[in-house]
Amino acid sequence: MTMTTVVIAAHDTDLAERFTAALTSAEHRAMAVTKYEALVERLVDASDRIDLVILDLQLGTCKGPSLVQSIRKIEHCPPILIFSSSVTSNNEARQLANLGVVGYVNEHCHSQQIISVLAPHLSPDSFNRRGSPRVTLGIPVSYTVGDSLNTATTLNLSKGGIAIRTMTPLELSSKARIRFRLPGTKHEIEADARVVWTDQRVGMGLQFESVDAVDQVAVDDFVDRHLDSATA
Known part of the structure; x- marks a missing residue:
């Protein structure tokens, strides 16, 4: 199994730590951040490759699609997965699609289901059933x-x-x-x-x-x- 480096960015400490614990137990490298500034610091560190960001759109004062837009400006920004309950409207979902988010994950899923839910992003080559896009x-x-x-x-x-x-x-x-x-x-x-x-x-x-x-x-x-x- 290839180890994936994931940053979990959520204003709720319990949520961030729950996803971090699940990823770590599955032998992935996971880092929890609860502040926008800490997320940016992780992403701009050229010595530390990040493979995936799981993002709470309510992380900082800059929220929603504006938050994603600001992160996407960072050089070599990794794929961004969104905690689905942090999307507040269909209009936001449309804007997020235009910003290239790779998907959504339910933050309320049981801890034992987290790795299964994230599997398409942790091991994308294993999920190549492409009868249609x-x-x-x-x-x-x-x-x-x-x-x-x-x-x-x-x-x-x-x-x-x-x-x-x-x-x-x-x-x-x-x-x-x-x-x-x-x-x-x-x-x-x-x-x-x-x-x-x-x-x-x-x-x-x-x-x-x-x-x-x-x-x-x-x-x-x-x-x-x-x-x-x-x-x-």
Whole structure:
């Protein structure tokens, strides 16, 4: 396993330390900062390569997209992953897409799930299922099969489906009703989906089969914005 160096930048000390502890226990190098100035100091230190920043948009007096914009000005700025609850509106999510953030992570996930949620960024070569362009996205998702309701965390999202991190994937061709919210929105997207791939080490992929037109537009717009920013 390749060791990844990660800076967790959050105004909440407990949050920063929880993610730091999880990364360290998985033999990654993690550093917690709770001040904007400390984050900048880490990033400008040319002797210390940083592979990933996990950022709370409420870190300092400069907040939201303006915070990301200021960090992106630093030479050799690493990829930036956003704590999803720190996004306050859909407009902010649009601005963040234009600024090239690489994804979102749910800061409320259980400590034992942190490495699984971050896995696409810690070991990106292991997550190369590319049936269609997709955006890395670690947010809560629920899926219902019959009378059984399950909750998990997403791995990525495309216009045609979603990948979910779970150690107990459904059988191929199983059908499920899925629900999730895109970062910066309060609207819950719902879709009927079918399992098209499974992997005990990773999770499963579900293909959308029936989605409300408004929800499909929201997904398409989100994916397009983030793909455009990633290739800009």
